[in-house]
Structures are given as C-alpha cells and as structure tokens.
Amino acid sequence: MTxxxxxxxxxxxxxxxxxxxxxxxxxxxxxxxxxxxxxxxKNLRVIIPLKMISVELxxxxxxxxxxxxxxxxxxxxDQNDNSDNWWKVDWWLxxxxxxxxWHERLWEQKNGTIHSYSFRLKGWDCRAWDHAWVNxxxxxxxxxxxxxxxxxxxxxxxxxxxxxxxxxxVDAVCKTHPIRIKQSIFHFFxxxxxxxxxxxxxxxRRFSKGFKFLFGNEDWWIFDKxxxxxxxxxxxxxxHFYSDQxxxxxxxxxxxxxxxxxxxxxxxxxxxxxxxxxxxxxxxTYDSWNDSELIEEQKKTLEKSLGSEVTSCRQHWLRFSxxxxxxxxxxxxLKYDSTLMFNDRSGFRNSCxxxxxxxxxxxxxxxxxxxxxxxxxxxxxxxxxxxxxxERNDYLRFWVMExxxxxxxxxxxxxxxxxxxxxxxxxxxxxxxxxxx
Numbered sequence: 001m002t003x004x005x006x007x008x009x010x011x012x013x014x015x016x017x018x019x020x021x022x023x024x025x026x027x028x029x030x031x032x033x034x035x036x037x038x039x040x041x042k043n044l045r046v047i048i049p050l051k052m053i054s055v056e057l058x059x060x061x062x063x064x065x066x067x068x069x070x071x072x073x074x075x076x077x078d079q080n081d082n083s084d085n086w087w088k089v090d091w092w093l094x095x096x097x098x099x100x101x102w103h104e105r106l107w108e109q110k111n112g113t114i115h116s117y118s119f120r121l122k123g124w125d126c127r128a129w130d131h132a133w134v135n136x137x138x139x140x141x142x143x144x145x146x147x148x149x150x151x152x153x154x155x156x157x158x159x160x161x162x163x164x165x166x167x168x169x170v171d172a173v174c175k176t177h178p179i180r181i182k183q184s185i186f187h188f189f190x191x192x193x194x195x196x197x198x199x200x201x202x203x204x205r206r207f208s209k210g211f212k213f214l215f216g217n218e219d220w221w222i223f224d225k226x227x228x229x230x231x232x233x234x235x236x237x238x239x240h241f242y243s244d245q246x247x248x249x250x251x252x253x254x255x256x257x258x259x260x261x262x263x264x265x266x267x268x269x270x271x272x273x274x275x276x277x278x279x280x281x282x283x284x285t286y287d288s289w290n291d292s293e294l295i296e297e298q299k300k301t302l303e304k305s306l307g308s309e310v311t312s313c314r315q316h317w318l319r320f321s322x323x324x325x326x327x328x329x330x331x332x333x334l335k336y337d338s339t340l341m342f343n344d345r346s347g348f349r350n351s352c353x354x355x356x357x358x359x360x361x362x363x364x365x366x367x368x369x370x371x372x373x374x375x376x377x378x379x380x381x382x383x384x385x386x387x388x389x390x391e392r393n394d395y396l397r398f399w400v401m402e403x404x405x406x407x408x409x410x411x412x413x414x415x416x417x418x419x420x421x422x423x424x425x426x427x428x429x430x431x432x433x434x435x436x437x
Contacts, residue, residue, distance in 0.1 A: 026157035129347030353408025
C-alpha cells in the first residue's frame, strides 16, 4: 500500500536531521552534508507496512552495524536495480523516515491512530525497533567522511555520552478497585496462556497471584523506599503526576488514577521530590491526547500543588497521535514529552535514541516541543514476557548497552506502585538502577 504525506524539501530535510542529531557533529557540522549520498526523494512513494532492507557495510565501518549491517527502509535503496550497496543508499532519507516515524504517520492517516500498541501495525518489520538505527547511521556518516578526507576520527567532535533517564508514572498511591480489576485480568489471561501451553503448575501460580491481587489489601505508599534506592545510586528521576479535577465518569474511574493532587499528603510528596532534585512532570489523562485545553488545565492544577512551573509530560496509557499529541502539548505550554514508546513491547519506536524537536507535518516545520524515545517499562518485563529473573536482567542490559554503544539518550519507565509486595518487582527495579549506575 502506497501513501503520502508531504516530505520537506531536500535541503530542509537534511538540515532538520543535522540539527536534530547535532550531538554527533558538535564541530564542523556544515561538512557532513557534503557527503556523496544518493537522493531518492524525487517521485518518492512511501510504502506501508514498513519493510527494512539490510545493507552490508564496508570493512572500515562494520563496527557501527549489527553483524556488519545497517537496516534502512526499502524506499531508501535504488529502486531500479534493487541494489543494497552502501554507496547507493539514501542515508538522509533513511534517517528522516525512521526518526520521524513516517510510515506510522501514514498508517495513522489511513487507519487511525494505534496510540501505542505495536500489534496494530499489521505486517510491520519489527526489526526497526530492535536497535537505534538512526544513531548508528550517524556514526557511519562520521566515519565515512573521515575515510574520504583522511581526517581525524574526532573531526566532528567527541562522540556523545549516553544518557539514560529513569522516569516514573505515578498511576496509584493506594490500591484502588480499577487497578485490582485491570491487573488481575492480566494475571488471569497469562494463566490461561500458560495452561494452553500445558505449563500447569505455572498456570496455577499465576491464577493464584491474580486472586490474591484482586482481594488483598496492601499499603502502596512506597515513596520512602523508592527515594532511598535512587538516593543511594545518585539518580535523579522524573516523576509524572496525574492532576485531573473533573468529576469522575465510569470511564475516567476505570482508566485514570484515583488520587487527588491537591491533598496535603501529595503536596508534601511533591515538595520532597523537588527538594531532593527530582523533576516533576504531568501525567496527562487518558482522554487528553488530542485536547490542548484539557492538558493545559491539568498542567496548571499540578503547578499549583507543586508551587513551580511544569514543563515535561507523558500521556497516560501512552495515548498518542503523531498528528495531534505533540501539537496539543505545545499549545498547552509544555516543552518536553516522553510518550513515544509501545505499551506492548520494548524498543526504539522511531529507531532512534535522541532528544529532538519532531517534524510538524501540518505546518511543515519542526515542533517547538522537545521529545525523547522511551524504550522500556516494567510491564514489558513481567506482563508481556515470560522471563525469569536472570532473563529480565539480560533484557535490561541489552537496552542499556545499545544506548551506551551509540551514545544515545533514552528514558526507562518504572511505576512506583510495582515496588509493593502485590507486584514484587522491587528487586528488578534495583537491578535496573544498578545497571544504569
């Protein structure tokens, strides 16, 4: 299926890439655009679903690939002879299409938003999400220039240091009925999956855990424990809080958090977080993803309880539209967003690990808001994968090492209430903190 949203002109596209990934060419950035990169933008038709093509790298650059290869969208190779030779690849187009989620944007235009569920992208080449291909292409371009011109490896400056941000979406401060229902359903569903695989003992254990979760009563105010772990590791985190003051409808009761940000206990916690050097951001409600007035109202409510400006956010349930969400967050006065992630799997949703101002497809220029990719959250380890503790640690290390190998910037998400005994995920959270540290 071919589709179209107007791409920026070639010079604008390259300028946007160079600016967005400026940490890879802090010096002499004006020279990187002189590389003899092919141009396949003329008469381009982007095809969905996304299909990635493997490109073999030359010996002098194979360390920047995975098994000596980089993956690019099929539109970025020579369509006439189907060549995958590295010198016949439109590397600028590849970076733009991936970083800006262009294929997803086209899918949304044709089929409506997937919000953040990867399984809705039928026929997609999931390898696009396994590595930060855009960052790896940046490293390749740096090396290509030094190979051509016989310059120092640091001609464009030192490689950037990796930056991994630990973040928390505060979805609960006590055990509410909606959370009992939703998490128990997860346990019961996974119990059935295990049963169908004839893993009877594990199925019974998972069902029992769901039953205990549904009817147990535990105090979920665990912020003292959480802050102690982060303080001992020297980590400053980002805490996103819900702040809606509208009367509850059944849908909002079921889908949104249930606490009141104006309560004395929450106001005291906000003050403690701020004093400890943590950042407080907005966790906009389930229904706010395309409503700037609603986002702004919640932002102002949180600011009153915090006593200072709120600039960052992440949408609740990762409700997101490429066309609408960043546009409306910007209108609401927010400056930073980390919603870009999948609910149902880990990975680089835009094949990239950087903070950048995404392309505004309506106004044909960059958004004002700065965004980052969130790569992993706690539920990926427990609800969507059947890992043991060792496998979870290996999985965590994989994403951390990918970020470190390419000098990227990413966010990890861990929900505070999962440190409770009801969940029992505290040890893996400590492992994550130690891996990051």
